[in-house]
Amino acid sequence: MSAPLPRPHLRQIAAYDPGHDLTQLRARHGGLLCELGANENPLGPSPSALAAFERAAASVHRYPDPSGRALKAALAARHRHPEQGIVLGNGSHELLVLLARCFAGPGDQVLFSRFGFAVFPIAAALAGAEGMAAPAFPEEHPRAFGHDPQALADALSSRVRLLFIANPNNPTGSWLSLAEIEALLAHADPQTLVVVDEAYQEYVLEEEPRSAVALLSRFPQLVVTRTFSKAYGLAALRVGYLLAHPEVACWLERCRETFNVNQPAQEAALAALGDEAHLRVVREANARERERLAAGLSALGLEVHPSRANFLLVRFGEQAAAIGEALLARGIVLRPLMPYGLDAHLRVSVGRAEENERLLSALAELLR
Template identity: 40%
Template sequence: MSDIDPYAMLAADAVGGLSPYQPGMPPEVLEREYGIKNAIKLASNENPAAVPVSVNKAMQAVLEDVSRYPDGGGFALREALAKHLGVNADQLTLGNGSNDVLVLLAETFLNEQTAAVYDQHSFVVYRLVVQATGARALIAASNPTDHAQPLGHDLDAMRALVDETTRLVFIANPNNPTGTWVTGGALHAFLISLPAHVIVVVDEAYFEYAVGDDYPDTLSWLDEFPNLVLVRTFSKAYGLAAARVGYGISAPGVAELLNRVRQPFNVNSMAQAGAIAALKEQAWVAKSKLANTAGLHRLRQALERLGINSLPSRGNFLLAHIGPDAAECNEYLLRDGVIVRPVVNYGLSEYLRITVGTEVELDRLLVSMHRYRASIANKNL
C-alpha cells in the first residue's frame, strides 16, 4: 500500500476527484530531461518581451525591506489601479495571480448545495475551483467547429443551464485555450437575461491584448450589473507572471465579501511594487499589444501555409488544429527544444496551443514545424 492511501481516505470528498493543474513545461526541465540546450517556451501565454527596467528596479528596491510583511490591504496598488481603471478602490480585490481571485469567488459563493456554469473547453481552473468546493458543475457544450467562434462559448447553452441553485457563471473572454471571444452585444444580452442570484465572472486575463470593436467594454457595465465581476491580471500583457498579481473588479459589496475570504498577505511586496511600476508603463504595454497582433497574424498565416488551421484568437496564443498526430508533433517540437502546450486535458487531443513568442522564437517554432510536416510527408510516401 502506498504511503498516501490512508490520507486519501481522510480527504474531503470534493478533493478525491481533483487532479492538479498541469503547467507548461519549464525550459530547464526539457533541457535536463532531453539533454538539449536553448529550449524555448511558447506554452504559458506569457509576454515574451523583457519587462521595463523601471519595473525590475521597483521590485528590487522592496527587497531591502523583505523582513517586513507586505501591506495586507494593498493600499497603494489598489489606489493606482482604481485611478488607472476609473473605479473606486473598494471595488477591487487583489489576488496572488488572477487564479487566486477565481478561488476566492468559488470559496465565497459556492458550496455543496449550489452550482456553477462554465463552458466545456474553458480555462481549466474553473473546473478545479468549482470541484474543490463540492458545488455542482454545470458544463455547457461549446460552439461546433464550423461556427464563426469554433469551440467558443455558446452563451445560449450556458444560459439554459442556469437554475435556482446557480451562483456563479464563468466566462473567459477571450477564452484560454481556444482564443475565441464573446462579443459585447451577446454578453450584454446574456447579463440582462440572468436572475440576480447569479454572479457572472468575466475572466479578462488577456484584456490588454484584445483588439476589435466587438470586444466588450465591460468596465462601463459595472453600475448596470451589480452581479458582474471582472477578473484581470498582471501575468500576461504586463509581463509579471512570476510576480503573481491579479485582481477582481466588482460592486463594492461583492469585493467586501471576497476580501473577507482573502488571505491577509496574499500579494507580496515585490509583486505590489512591480504592479504599481508596470501600470506606469502603458507605452510598453501598448507596444506589446502591437507586437502580439503582428505575431498572431504571422503565426496564423505561416501555419496555414503548412496546412494547419488555427482558431481565431483575441489572446496572445493560437489553438492550432494539428490532427490525430498532435501528440507526435508535440514530441517532435520538444526534441527540437520548442515547448508548446498540448490540450488533451481540455478534451482537445488534436490541437496544440502556441503562445505568440518573439519573432526569433516564432522563427524557431515555424522551422521546427516545417521539418515535422516534411518528415510526416516523407513517411507517407
Template identity: 55%
Template sequence: MTDAFENLAAAPLRGLAAYDPGHDLEALRARHAARGLVELGSNENPWGPSPAALAAAREALAGLHRYPDPRGSALRQALAARHRVAADAIVLGNGSHELLMLAAQVFAGPGDEVVVSRYGFAVHALAARAVGARVVTVDALPEQGPAPFGHDLEAMAAALGPRTRMVYVCNPNNPTGTWFPPARLEALLERLPESCVLVVDEAYAEYLDAAASVLDAFAGHPRLVVTRTFSKAYGLAGARVGYAIAHPGLAGLFERLRESFNVSLPALAAATAAVGDPGYVEDVRARNATERAFLAAGLRARGMTVVDSRTNFLLCRLGVHCARIEAGLLERGVVVRPMAGYGLPQHVRISIGRREENAALLDALDRVLESLPC
C-alpha cells in the first residue's frame, strides 16, 4: 500500500524524507507543564520580539477579515531602505525556508546540479532534490581546524560544472555556527558559470558583531540571492517572515511563483515595526553574546568540545554517549537538537537561552553525566 502512495508522488519526491523539525514540542510542553520545558532546540530568540513589533501585530488583528497587502509594500520599502537596495530587489517569504525552496524551483530542475556543503543547512539539499536536481555535496573543512565542519569554499568552487545551476552557501552556517568573511566569496562568484546562481543563506547574520553581509561587497550582482529571516534575532519565528534580496531581474523570477498572500497581515505589521526598531536587535545581539560565552564556558568546563560560534547556538560534541545524554536531558525537560541526521551522531546543537535556561541545561547535564556508567 505504501508503495502505491509512493508511486503517486512526482518522480523527484519518491524516496525523499520530509525535513525533520526535531521533537514534538507540543507533547513535550504538555508533559513538562508543571516545571516548564527548557526549549533550546530550534535556534529561536528566547527574549522574544521588540515590543513595537508585538504592538503592531496586535493592532493589525483588527483588520484580520481583509487579505494582507499582496505586495507587502510597507515591509519591502522598509527593508529596501535598510539594505540600500530598490524595493523590487526584495522578495518576501513565509519564512526564509519558503524562499530557499522557491529558489530551487526557480533555478533548477531534473538533470541539473546543485552544489551544497556537507553540514550545510539541511533544507538546501532537500529543496534541490525536490525539483529533481542532482545534489553535489562538497566535503566540509576538517573538525581539527579553525572552522570545524565549515564550508570549504575552494572545494565548492572546484565542484562547479557546466550543469551546475545553483550553489547554496550558509553564512554563518547552521548547524556548525561557523562563519567566513563574505569577501571570500569573490573567487566563487568569479567562477560562477553564466547559468548558475549563488544563494547565500544569512539567517543568522544579525548575530555578527559587525554587520557583515555578502551584500556589502556584491549587492546587485546579477546571479546572487541572499536570504534573511525575522525568525532569529528579530524574535518572530512564530510570525513566519523571511525575505530574499536579489537583483530585480532575479527577484522578478521569484515573483512568478510566490503565492500572492504568503505573508499574513499580523506578520507583515510585526516585521515592518521590527525593522523600525534596530536598537532592539542590537540589544539581543549583546545579550546573546554574553549568554553564548557563559554556555560555551560551562560546556567546556564539563569536558565537552564546543565549536566557536558566531550565532545563537553551539555545536557541541557530547561523545559516544551522546544519544543517552540527549535522552536524559529530554527526560529532565531540556530540549536540544540531536545531530545524527546531519551525520554527526556524537554532537548536539544547543540554542542560546536566557541565563536561567542555560543554567538549567548545565545543571541537567551534570545530573545526566553522573548517571552514566564510567
C-alpha cells in the first residue's frame, strides 16, 4: 500500500541542501570544527542580544507578541519606513516563501537569475508557479556568474508575478547597482512584485550595492527583505523582516502564521538592532578578514571572485570536490556548490582571523 501523495506541483521539489550534516560533523570534531560553510557571523551576536534572549527565556510558557510591535517600531525608525509596511518572519527564508505563495500561483512565472539564491526556485515551486532562471553573466565576463540586468529585463513579462534579486547574491558574492535595480523596477509591469533580498547588506562598506530601501517610497511593487541571521549573528533564532508598501504588507500579514517569531528571538533582535557599536566591529572585521582571506587564496593560485558579502566564491577547478573532502577530514567545512551547478567552485565564509589562517595553511599543504 502506498502512502498519500502531495499535490502534483509539489512532487518535484528538491529540499534545500545545506551542504553537510553539521550535527554529525560537530559530534566528530567537537569544538575544533572550523565552520566556514554557512555564511554565519563568526563573532556572534551583541552581548546585549544574548542578555535579552536569556531574560525573555523566563517567559517561554507565554505566547509571543503576534504583531512583534516593539521590534517593528524599532525597524520602522531605523529604516524611516511605516510600521504597517513591515512584516516579521521566521528568518527571511519564511518571508521569501510567503511572498511567492501570496503573489504567484499556477500559470504564473517567478523570475530569478541563474546562480541566484537556492530558495528562490523552491519558493516558486511551493507556490505552484513556474520558476524561471534568466541567464547570468558567463564565467569569462568581469561580472562572472552575477545577475545580468539585461537578461532579467528581457525575461520580464506580465506573466512574471515576482522577480527575486539577491543583492549581494549568495553564492556568487556579486551585486547589482542601485541604478540597475531602479531600471528593472521602471521596466517591470506594475503588478510584478520585485523582491530585493538584502540578507548581506549590513556587510557592504563600499559605495555599491546601495540598499533598495531608498526606492521604497517610489515603487509600490518593491519589497526588500533583511535578516538577523548574518551580520547580527542570530541565525539560530530565525528572525527576518521585510519592508514593503503597507498594502502589500497587509496581505502578507493576513497570510502568515500567527506566532511565527518567538519572543526570545524578538527581544534579542531588538537588542541587537540597538547595539550599533557591535555591528560596526562585525562589519569592519569582515571587510578586513575578507581582504586578507582573498589575498591568501589568490597567493595560492586560486581564482577568487569579487564579493561584497561575508563569503567568497573560489574556483578550485576539477579538484574542488576532492579538496572540499580533504578539508572536511581536517575539520574545516566549506560549502560545495554542486546544487548550483558550480562544480569547480567552493564557497568560503569569512571566519575569525585564526580560522581563516587555519584554512589557508591546510590549503597550502593540500595544493602543494
